[in-house]
Each structure stands twice: as structure tokens, then as C-alpha cells.
Amino acid sequence: MEYREISEDYSVSGQIQPEDAAAIKEAGFKSVICNRPDDEQPGQPSADTVKAAVEAAGLAFRYIPVISGQITAENVEDQAEALDELEGPVFAYCRSGARCTNLYGLIQQSKA
DSSP: OOOEEEETTEEEESOOOGGGHHHHHHTTOOEEEEOSOTTSSTTOOOHHHHHHHHHHTTOEEEEOOOOTTOOOHHHHHHHHHHHHHSOSSEEEEOSSSHHHHHHHHHHHHHHO
């Protein structure tokens, strides 16, 4: 599992598997956000499946599905709210990590 640190409290990655939950916890993360809609691609694990593994590992989980190329103001607000509420550092994932990165950038722009 590879991830990219965007800030001290926020990192992103592509799709994770339920068995990655322990490694995410070992890396020091406290919360996971899924920005990938279910059934985007055949064979990807559902958010509920990942949530069960993440919560079993003792981490918080939030599901904020974002359609690729169609980030909405509501998506940005939901992600900002989650980042305010969840204990960090936060690990966010989607198909490639791009949506998670773009959401973070939009949140930072809205604070400026």
C-alpha cells in the first residue's frame, strides 16, 4: 500500500483493500475517508466492507463518495466537516488519490 502525504494530518492513496486496515493503523493514522463511490469499477471492495475492517482495526471511517471529474460544493463541505470532526492524521482514498487531493485543495482555497 502506497500513499502520498498532502499535509501533516492528511494523506491520500488509491483504492485500498480491507486487509490494508492494519497497515494504515500501524502507519499512525486515526481515521479513514473513502471518496470512491461503490461499484465504480468491477471487483473493488465496497465502502461497507472497508469500513468494517477499518473499524475493527480501531480507526474511524467516513464515506463521502465523489463522482470522478464531478466534485460538487457539497462534496467539499462534507469533506471539510469530516476533517474537522475526525481525529487525525486522516488517510483518504479513491481510485487514484486524485479526488482526495483535489478535495483537500478546494477546502484550503475556501479557507483563504
